[in-house]
Amino acid sequence: MAPNDSAQITGETGETGDLPAGRRRAARYVVPVAVAGIAAATIGLVPALAASGDPDLPKISAQELIEKIAASDTEQLSGTVKITTDLGIPSLGGLGGSAAGAFAPKGGAEGGGSADGGEKGGSAAEPTGRLMELASGEHTLRVAADGPDKQRVSILDSAAEYSLIHNAGEVWAYDSASNEAYHAKAPADAKGSGEDGKDGKDGKDQAVPKDLPATPQDFAQEALKAAGDTTSVTVDGTARIAGRDAYQLLIKPKQDGSTVGSIKVAVDSKTGTPLKFTLLPSGGGKAAIDIGFTKIDFSKPSASTFDFSPPKGAKVTEADESKAAGKEADAHKSAEDAKGLGAEPNVIGEGWTAVVQLDTGGQTPAGGPSGDMPAQAQQFMDALGDKVEGKFGSGTVFQTRLVNALMTDDGKVYVGAVTKDALVKAADEAK
Incomplete structure (x- = not known):
């Protein structure tokens, strides 16, 4: 060997x-x-x-x-x-x-x-x-x-x-x-x-x-x-x-x-x-x-x-x-994407702990606090993730064994092959 x-x-x-x-x-x-x-x-x-x-x-x-x-x-x-x-x-x-x-x-x-x-x-x-x-x-x-x-x-x-x-x-x-x-x-x-x-x-x-x-x-x-x-x-x-x-x-x-x-x-x-x-x-x-x-x-x-x-x-x-x-469906989806994703993504950090930040244009993926999503559906979404708070405010972390995502209540999304704590830290640094 x-x-x-x-x-x-x-x-x-x-x-x-x-x-x-x-x-x-x-x-x-x-x-x-x-x-x-x-x-x-x-x-x-x-x-x-x-x-x-x-x-x-x-x-x-x-x-x-x-x-x-x-x-x-x-x-x-x-x-x-x-x-x-x-x-x-x-x-x-x-x-x-x-x-x-x-x-x-x-x-x-x-x-x-x-x-x-x-x-x-x-x-x-x-x-x-x-x-x-x-x-x-x-x-x-x-x-x-x-x-x-x-x-x-x-x-x-x-x-x-x-x-x-x-x-x-x-x-x-x-x-x-x-x-x-x-x-x-x-x-x-x-x-x-x-x-x-x-x-x-x-x-x-x-x-x-x-x-x-x-x-x-x-x-x-x-x-x-x-x-x-x-x-x-x-x-x-x-x-x-x-x-x-x-x-x-x-x-x-x-x-x-x-x-x-x-x-x-x-x-x-x-x-x-x-x-x-x-x-x-x-x-x-x-x-x-x-x-x-x-x-x-x-x-x-x-x-x-x-x-x-x-x-x-x-x-x-x-x-x-x-x-x-x-x-026709693609054209409609393109228009929705332009409204929903906002600015170009930003990369926070480097190496294996780099995190991608996206802006959904002020609309949270679940419909946000405006009440667009039914209460029961919102509860189901909340049950899938972990509620977190930090300098950035509050949000929900959705986890897999490899790629995790933090969705903040003000419409920001942080994605990376990083831990929950690393996502929260990245969101705080971006604030």
């Missing part, structure tokens, strides 16, 4: 003080459960699996292991991934496309209209809502990649399968349960979007996720972007993952107040490909996110893996049609 070796990581490995993409996206959302769900969905594709055995590998430093991940040129692989997410929120399984309407940005990932699985022309196969299901519970994925132009991710369950396929600029999604398919061009700034990057109308009108994951290291690198003066990074021994020898990279915040206890990434000793990603909350207990390969093969997948034609009788929704159907 390789001995522990620590390293101070500077901005060379990423932006000092950043958290993974989920926190940056949290600025768009007000409802705490939505924030937690998006954070989980963003991180949730990182492969992880419990280790079995500790192989004896040559000594390596933390900096060398990070460089090994960055230098990894793995573009061809296939395998099975198991995802377990426990953020302490209700399961999103079965919500399908309807999750997008509640949790996703306006009009899907890129303004593509209704994503509610049928309402206003939406499709149950639209990716945004379906990928939200990964924010909670246990899931099994079958994945394959052949360079930047070809990737496939299938979510398997006992009775159905949902597949998202990217093949040379064309994106197909298919939901076998509803027999619905969704078709779009890959965004121009996504990997492998097509020749000269001109497919997808410059990526402005397509309701498909950008940067469809091609390899696991894409996600591990997001965690490494948090590495800076506020972070400790060490090599924490070795492991045997999906039949492969791996080093274990341990990432821990140095700051008090973060809900992230540690992140462990198992890295293939030969290819530098991340095989495992486990996030433990600072509050203890089992992993909040534990995701990884149960099987992996680095050989070139068959070309037919990325072929797709809608089955006979399937309802096919084109991205442009979906956007046109939801155009």
Whole structure:
């Protein structure tokens, strides 16, 4: 087993003080459960699996292991991934496309209209809502990649399968349960979007996720972007993952107040490909996110893996049609957003304890003290959170195991992967 070796990581490995993409996206959302769900969905594709055995590998430093991940040129692989997410929120399984309407940005990932699985022309196969299901519970994925132009991710369950396929600029999604398919061009700034990057109308009108994951290291690198003066990074021994020898990279915040206890990434000793990603909350207990390969093969997948034609009788929704159907609703929602969110979000603090502040324009998410929300509904909302007071005034903290949010009575919202006390402190400092 390789001995522990620590390293101070500077901005060379990423932006000092950043958290993974989920926190940056949290600025768009007000409802705490939505924030937690998006954070989980963003991180949730990182492969992880419990280790079995500790192989004896040559000594390596933390900096060398990070460089090994960055230098990894793995573009061809296939395998099975198991995802377990426990953020302490209700399961999103079965919500399908309807999750997008509640949790996703306006009009899907890129303004593509209704994503509610049928309402206003939406499709149950639209990716945004379906990928939200990964924010909670246990899931099994079958994945394959052949360079930047070809990737496939299938979510398997006992009775159905949902597949998202990217093949040379064309994106197909298919939901076998509803027999619905969704078709779009890959965004121009996504990997492998097509020749000269001109497919997808410059990526402005397509309701498909950008940067469809091609390899696991894409996600591990997001965690490494948090590495800076506020972070400790060490090599924490070795492991045997999906039949492969791996080093274990341990990432821990140095700051008090973060809900992230540690992140462990198992890295293939030969290819530098991340095989495992486990996030433990600072509050203890089992992993909040534990995701990884149960099987992996680095050989070139068959070309037919990325072929797709809608089955006979399937309802096919084109991205442009979906956007046109939801155009009116999106325009209304944009106007409401402009009224409700007020000024641009402000970031308080740095590193792992950074908190995003939003202004809802004087209207609390629950309707506020003006009495717009029925008393019983207000009582129910209050029961979900903890009442707090400080220099900022008073408000309610809604907590998950990872992402928490403070909603003040005067319409401010503070969101971060920080503790309740850290949220109150941030609100006091902003006052």
